[in-house]
Amino acid sequence: xxxxxxRAQDIVELADHFLQRFSRRHGRQTxxxxxxxxEVMLAYAWPGNVRELQNTVERAVILTGENLxxxxxxxxxxxxxxxxxxxxxxxxxxxxxxxxxxxxxxxxVHLSGGAAAENTNSPGVTS
Numbered sequence: 001x002x003x004x005x006x007r008a009q010d011i012v013e014l015a016d017h018f019l020q021r022f023s024r025r026h027g028r029q030t031x032x033x034x035x036x037x038x039e040v041m042l043a044y045a046w047p048g049n050v051r052e053l054q055n056t057v058e059r060a061v062i063l064t065g066e067n068l069x070x071x072x073x074x075x076x077x078x079x080x081x082x083x084x085x086x087x088x089x090x091x092x093x094x095x096x097x098x099x100x101x102x103x104x105x106x107x108x109v110h111l112s113g114g115a116a117a118e119n120t121n122s123p124g125v126t127s
Contacts, residue, residue, distance in 0.1 A: 003046070003049065004046040004050055005044070005045045005046045008042050011041055011046070011053065012038065012042070014050060014053055014054075015033065015038075015053060015057055016032070016033075018053065018054050018057035018058065019032065019033070019057055019060075019061065022057060022058045022061040022062075023061055026058075026061055026062060028061050028062070028064065028066065029066055029067055030061065030064050030066075030069065030070055031067060031068060031069040032069055032070065033069060033070045034069040034070060034072070036071075036072055037060075037070050037071055037072050037074075037075055040072050040075060040077050040079055041053075041056075041075065041077070044077050044078070056075055056076065056077065057070075057075075059074070059075075059076060060075045060076070
């Protein structure tokens, strides 16, 4: 049987199954997984296979507030310091340089309220 990381559809189905199971077991109600939490689960290698997924989802159910979506932080998985690549590449906007530079990190954009403002104190941000 292939490793869990090679069966992306199984990750989503198993995570949803475990979410329902542990929500009932712990008397917690969530709004499912956030989109970003699903992306992080799909990008993770799952070296512990299904048992690690099961334990991760149970932990997330316990840590998630009532009637809230399960977040990346509740999962406790490592989050890449860059956006997870989508299946379809997006071309750069007109006037945006694609020359060599250090990429802007997703965390920096989030911390700036979504704007890619110049921040000389944050590594990885270019002007």
